[in-house]
Every structure is written in C-alpha cells, then in structure tokens.
Amino acid sequence: MINITLDVNNERYQVEVAAYHTLRDVLRDKLGFTDVKNGCSEGECGSCAVLVDGKPVTSCLMLAAQAQGKKITTPRGIATDGKLHPLQEKFIEYGASQCGYCTPGMLISAKALLDRNPNPTEEEVRVAISGNICRCTGYQQIVEAIMATAAGMNK
Amino acid sequence: MSKANNLFRPTEYFKPTSVPEVVKLLAQYGEKGSPIAGGTDLLVMKEPQVEALIDITQLGLSYIKSDAQGIKIGATTTLADIEASPVLSKSPYSIIAQAAHQMGTPLVRNLGTIGGNICNALPSADTMPSLLVLDAIFHVAGPDTKRSICAADFCLGVRKNALETRELLTEIELPVLPPRTGTAFIKKGRVAAADLSLASVAVRLTMDKDNTCRDVRIALGAVAPTPLRAKGAEALLSGKEPKDELLKQVAARASEEIKPISDIRASAEYRRTLSRVIVELALREAIGNITTQNRNT
Numbered sequence: 335m336i337n338i339t340l341d342v343n344n345e346r347y348q349v350e351v352a353a354y355h356t357l358r359d360v361l362r363d364k365l366g367f368t369d370v371k372n373g374c375s376e377g378e379c380g381s382c383a384v385l386v387d388g389k390p391v392t393s394c395l396m397l398a399a400q401a402q403g404k405k406i407t408t409p410r411g412i413a414t415d416g417k418l419h420p421l422q423e424k425f426i427e428y429g430a431s432q433c434g435y436c437t438p439g440m441l442i443s444a445k446a447l448l449d450r451n452p453n454p455t456e457e458e459v460r461v462a463i464s465g466n467i468c469r470c471t472g473y474q475q476i477v478e479a480i481m482a483t484a485a486g487m488n489k
Numbered sequence: 490m491s492k493a494n495n496l497f498r499p500t501e502y503f504k505p506t507s508v509p510e511v512v513k514l515l516a517q518y519g520e521k522g523s524p525i526a527g528g529t530d531l532l533v534m535k536e537p538q539v540e541a542l543i544d545i546t547q548l549g550l551s552y553i554k555s556d557a558q559g560i561k562i563g564a565t566t567t568l569a570d571i572e573a574s575p576v577l578s579k580s581p582y583s584i585i586a587q588a589a590h591q592m593g594t595p596l597v598r599n600l601g602t603i604g605g606n607i608c609n610a611l612p613s614a615d616t617m618p619s620l621l622v623l624d625a626i627f628h629v630a631g632p633d634t635k636r637s638i639c640a641a642d643f644c645l646g647v648r649k650n651a652l653e654t655r656e657l658l659t660e661i662e663l664p665v666l667p668p669r670t671g672t673a674f675i676k677k678g679r680v681a682a683a684d685l686s687l688a689s690v691a692v693r694l695t696m697d698k699d700n701t702c703r704d705v706r707i708a709l710g711a712v713a714p715t716p717l718r719a720k721g722a723e724a725l726l727s728g729k730e731p732k733d734e735l736l737k738q739v740a741a742r743a744s745e746e747i748k749p750i751s752d753i754r755a756s757a758e759y760r761r762t763l764s765r766v767i768v769e770l771a772l773r774e775a776i777g778n779i780t781t782q783n784r785n786t
Contacts, residue, residue, distance in 0.1 A: 336502060352500075353500055353502035353542055354499045376533045377529055377533065377594070377596065377600075380594065383596055386599075389569070390596050391600050392529075392594075392597060394532070395528050395529050395532045395597070395600055396528060396600060397502065397525065397532075399502045399542075399544070400525075400528075400544060400546070443595065443596065461595065461682075462595060464595060464681055464682035465593070465594025465595050465597065465683065466594075466596075
C-alpha cells in the first residue's frame with residue numbers, strides 16, 4: 335500500500351492506496367465522491383470523468399498513485415461556494431438530465447470544452463461529449479444546454 | 490491476493506525520473522513489470538502476471554519538436570497533444586494529428602499516448618499507418634545501448650512488438666519529406682468515437698514536375714495481423730501519372746494484398762471492399778493536397 339495526498343476540489347486528502355487502485359476507485363470508495371460514477375471501467379462510457387489539471391479524463395483508467403501532485407476536480411466541484419455553475423443550471427432548465435447517470439461526466443466534458451473554447455459550434459459540442467454515452471436523452475437537450483450556457487456566458 | 494484468480498493486482502508502483510532507472514526496473518521485473526503511461530490499454534487488458542507498474546510519465550518524454558532534420562515526438566506524448574499540435578497541423582505530417590483525433594474519445598485522448606498505441610501493436614493501431622508511410626524511426630533505450638527500429642520492422646504480430654523485455658520506446662522520429670509530397674489518412678469505423686477501425690489507410694506520394702508519382706507509400710490498418718504496406722499497389726503507381734483508371738487499379742491491388750478477418754465488427758469481405766474504396770479516396774486526397782500546396786506557394 336502507498337500513502338498519497340490527493341488535491342480534490344481544492345482540498346487535500348491523505349489516503350492509503352494499492353498500486354492497482356484507479357483514481358475512480360479511490361475517489362468514490364475511499365473518499366466518498368459518489369459524483370464520480372462507476373460505468374464501464376474501460377474508458378468507453380465517460381461516466382467516471384473528472385478534470386485532472388483542467389483536462390477531462392476517464393478516472394477509471396488512471397491509477398490513483400498517478401494522480402498525486404495534480405489538481406483534481408470532480409463534477410460537484412464545478413459548483414462554487416454552494417452556487418451552481420451555469421452549466422448545471424442550464425442542464426436543469428433544458429431537461430438535459432433524465433436518469434442522471436451520464437450527467438456528471440457530461441458536465442465535466444462540457445466544462446472542459448467551455449474553459450478552452452467559450453463559443454463552440456454545435457459540432458464542437460458534439461465532439462466534446464463524444465466520450466460520454468447517454469441512455470436516455472438522445473443527446474439533444476444536453477447539446478442545447480451546453481450551447482445555451484455558452485451563449486449566456488458570452489453576453 | 491492470489492494471481493491464480495487471474496486478477497490484475499500489481500503490488501508495486503514506481504515513478505522513476507530517468508530512462509536508465511526505468512530500464513533497470515524492467516530488467517529486474519521482466520515479464521512481471523510493465524511500463525504505464527496513460528494506462529488506457531493496460532488498465533483495460535488487466536494482465537494478471539503484472540506485479541510492478543513503472544510510471545513513465547515523468548521522464549520528460551512528452552514533446553513534439555521540429556527542426557531541420559524533421560519532427561521528433563516523445564513516446565509519452567498524449568494523443569490529445571498530438572491532435573492539437575501546431576507543429577503537426579500542416580501537411581504532410583498532419584495525418585498523424587488526424588489519426589489521433591479519431592482515436593478513442595476526447596477523455597481517453599488526454600491519457601493515451603502515441604508510444605502506447607505503437608507498443609500495443611494491435612492490428613488496428615491507428616497511428617501506425619501514418620507512421621509507416623512517413624518512414625518513421627522509433628528510438629529505443631535498453632540496458633547497454635540505444636537503438637533505432639524502422640516503423641516497418643516494429644509490429645511483429647498481434648500484440649507482439651520488436652522490443653526486448655528490458656527496452657523502452659523513447660522517441661518517434663519523422664524524417665524531412667521532399668516538396669510536392671502529399672499525404673492523406675482515412676479511418677472508417679461504425680460510430681463517430683470509441684470504435685476500433687474497420688479499416689484505415691494512410692497514403693503518401695511525391696509528384697514530380699512531369700506529373701508522375703514517386704516515393705509512393707500505401708499503408709493499411711486493421712486488415713491484417715499487423716498494419717502493413719501494400720507494396721504491390723505502390724509499385725503499380727510508381728513512376729506513373731495518377732490517372733483515374735490507374736488509381737482504381739492501384740486500390741484494387743491494395744485490397745488483394747491484405748488479410749482481413751471477419752469478427753463482430755465486420756466481415757472480411759466488407760473490410761476488403763472498404764479498403765479498396767478508402768485507398769482510392771486517400772490517393773485522390775493526397776494528390777489534391779499537393780495541388781493545393783502548389784497553389785499556395
């Protein structure tokens with residue numbers, strides 16, 4: 335077992351991990367961040383997505399040990415001081431969430447997109463979420479919510 | 490935990506900061522040690538014999554450099570960095586960036602590396618057709634020496650590469666190409682992301698002033714045990730003008746040189762037909778790129 339320090343949503347956590355533990359395992363099972371979902375464990379569905387140093391990654395494919403020294407943001411971490419991020423507000427307004435399982439991962443991919451490209455085209459939005467599978471919505475409301483967020487933030 | 494359960498349960502994690510340290514660990518652990526960069530294949534395959542994980546992301550091998558001798562890409566450069574690189578944004582090297590863009594998903598591309606894609610040596614390795622046509626050279630570090638392996642000699646079979654157990658791929662070098670060289674890359678999958686290729690093709694050719702083609706390279710992925718060059722097809726086009734009818738013959742010849750299989754994604758027959766179609770499309774695109782270059786100079 336290895337002792338590591340993780341920086342998650344601007345707070346530091348000491349945790350003991352095995353060499354094979356993934357970042358997702360540790361965030362969910364050891365630190366209680368159930369906003370990081372357990373989907374396919376193979377990097378195909380995107381439900382475990384988190385930001386690592388601002389980049390969206392599938393946390394099921396990163397070792398927990400590799401995350402030491404990096405800034406991790408889980409989906410709940412895009413809200414600040416208890417106030418929802420505009421993306422979260424638009425997801426609610428546009429009905430972009432049905433069962434909710436893809437939503438945390440979608441928010442991570444969307445946040446990363448808007449951080450690097452504040453005014454994306456619809457095509458760019460669809461590419462940005464191409465690693466997040468949704469069973470329920472058919473993606474339309476999700477795309478509209480992200481476009482509306484961009485429009486609102488660019489006023 | 491018992492390995493007899495066939496569980497992936499490595500007990501050691503190392504984070505070396507130099508290539509010689511890595512080589513030493515690889516020698517120490519042999520088959521039980523594995524380098525890990527993005528982990529996007531390793532943590533999916535979960536091979537039970539692995540006891541030691543050797544993190545190779547802190548070796549300074551993530552870079553894309555351009556100089557008079559060509560382009561050098563560090564082995565742990567992520568697919569996302571390759572996709573977005575200004576150095577790789579222009580023809581003829583842009584086929585590598587195009588390939589990277591179509592691999593996995595945006596989330597996986599932030600982790601997966603070009604070195605991992607090459608060393609996994611899958612038939613469908615999407616970076617390989619481009620590396621084959623660009624005459625890439627792979628630089629490798631070992632216990633006593635460094636050596637270089639041509640891309641064409643690297644993939645030996647399904648998941649079998651030319652590295653010794655104690656060796657590490659460190660850099661991919663792309664030589665300078667002559668002017669009037671056009672390239673193209675096409676990947677066909679079933680869906681827009683996260684799909685292995687049904688067939689992929691990379692093409693490179695140089696057109697002389699008399700409109701004849703030389704240095705023709707046609708490489709296909711996912712249609713044989715390893716990515717491969719269609720040398721018969723290349724020879725058909727060499728020294729000739731790329732007329733319509735000839736391009737069709739070249740594409741047909743290429744589709745005869747491959748060994749596709751039928752699997753859950755597609756039948757061998759479909760892959761063979763698809764290969765013929767995309768070889769012709771890629772040749773036309775590469776030739777078109779040369780014409781565009783000329784207009785812009």
